[in-house]
Amino acid sequence: MDLEAGDTADRVEETYSDEGAEIESEAEVEEASEVTAPDDSALRVAEHVRAESGAERLVDPAVFTDEPFSLTENELAQVWVQFDTEEQYADIVRTADERTGVAYLHAEYILSVPFAKLLLRKQANDPKYLIAEAVRENSEQWPRPVAASFFADTELFNMTADEVDDAIKAMMADAAYADIKSVTTSNGAIYLYSDRFMVEPIAQRKAEWVEVESHDMYNQ
Numbered sequence: 001m002d003l004e005a006g007d008t009a010d011r012v013e014e015t016y017s018d019e020g021a022e023i024e025s026e027a028e029v030e031e032a033s034e035v036t037a038p039d040d041s042a043l044r045v046a047e048h049v050r051a052e053s054g055a056e057r058l059v060d061p062a063v064f065t066d067e068p069f070s071l072t073e074n075e076l077a078q079v080w081v082q083f084d085t086e087e088q089y090a091d092i093v094r095t096a097d098e099r100t101g102v103a104y105l106h107a108e109y110i111l112s113v114p115f116a117k118l119l120l121r122k123q124a125n126d127p128k129y130l131i132a133e134a135v136r137e138n139s140e141q142w143p144r145p146v147a148a149s150f151f152a153d154t155e156l157f158n159m160t161a162d163e164v165d166d167a168i169k170a171m172m173a174d175a176a177y178a179d180i181k182s183v184t185t186s187n188g189a190i191y192l193y194s195d196r197f198m199v200e201p202i203a204q205r206k207a208e209w210v211e212v213e214s215h216d217m218y219n220q
Contacts, residue, residue: 039075039078041069041071041075041078041079042078042079042082042083042086042089044069045064045069045071045079046083046088046089046092046107048069049092049105049106049107050091050092050107050110052106053106053107053110053111054107054110056111056115056119057119058095058104058105058106058111058116058119058120058123059104059105059106060102060104061076061102061103061104061105064076064079091107091108091109091110092105092106092107092108093105093106093107093108093113095113095116095117095120097120097123097124098117098120098121098133099124099129104116104120117133118134118156121133121134122157122158127159127163127164127166127167127170128167128170128171128174128177130151130157130159130167131151131157131164131167131168131171131180131192132171132177132180132194134146134151135180135192135193135194136179136180136194136196136197138193139193139194139196139197139198139203140194140196140197143193143197143198143202144193144206144210145183145191145192145193145198145203145206145207146191146192146193147189147190147191147192147207147210147211148164148165148168148182148189148190148191148192149161149164149189149190151164151167152164168182168190168192179194179195179196180192180193180194181193181194181195181200181203183200183203183204183207185204185207185208185211185212186208186211186212187211187212189207189211191203191207191210191211
C-alpha cells in the first residue's frame, strides 16, 4: 500500500522522537549512576591508616584535608560516620594525645592502643613525661612499681641509662611530677611508683619481691 506524504512525515517524526527518548534515557541513567556511585573516600583513608600502622606511625586526621586526599570537612565527617558504623572499618580506632587532645588514627589489630599511647608520649620528646606516664599507668592498672632500669633496657623507650637517670632526677625536682616516688630494694635497685595509686609499703614490698625474693626462691 502506498504511503501518503503525511503518513511518511508522521513516521519520520516518531522515529526521531523515539531516538531522542533513548538518548535522554541514557543520559539520565548515566547521571543517576554518577550520583549513586559509591564514594571510596573511607576506603582510601582506611588503607592509608593501615599502611601507616604497619610502619608504626600514627595518623593525624588533618592530613586528609591535604593532597593527595583533599577531602572537605563534610566529606571527612562522613568518613568518620562510616568508620563508626561499618564492620569493615572496625579496626580503625582513635587514640588521643594526652597533652594536645588530638585523636590520632591507627589500625588496632596492627598497632594496639597501649603502643599508640607510647608512640604519642615519645612524640612529645619529653623523657620526664614519658617515664612518669608509664609509672602512673603501672601503678594504677596493676598496681606495681617499675624498675628504673626498665626504661634503659627496653628498646621501646630508646633511652640510655644516663638519660634515664637524668630524667628521674629532673622529675624529682619538678612539682608536676610530685606523685612520682622511688623505693630502693635490698640489692640497690631503684623502683618508681605513683603515690596517687600506691602507698610506699606496698611499692617497697612488690619491688623487693620482683628484684630479690623471687630470684632467691627460684635459685633454691
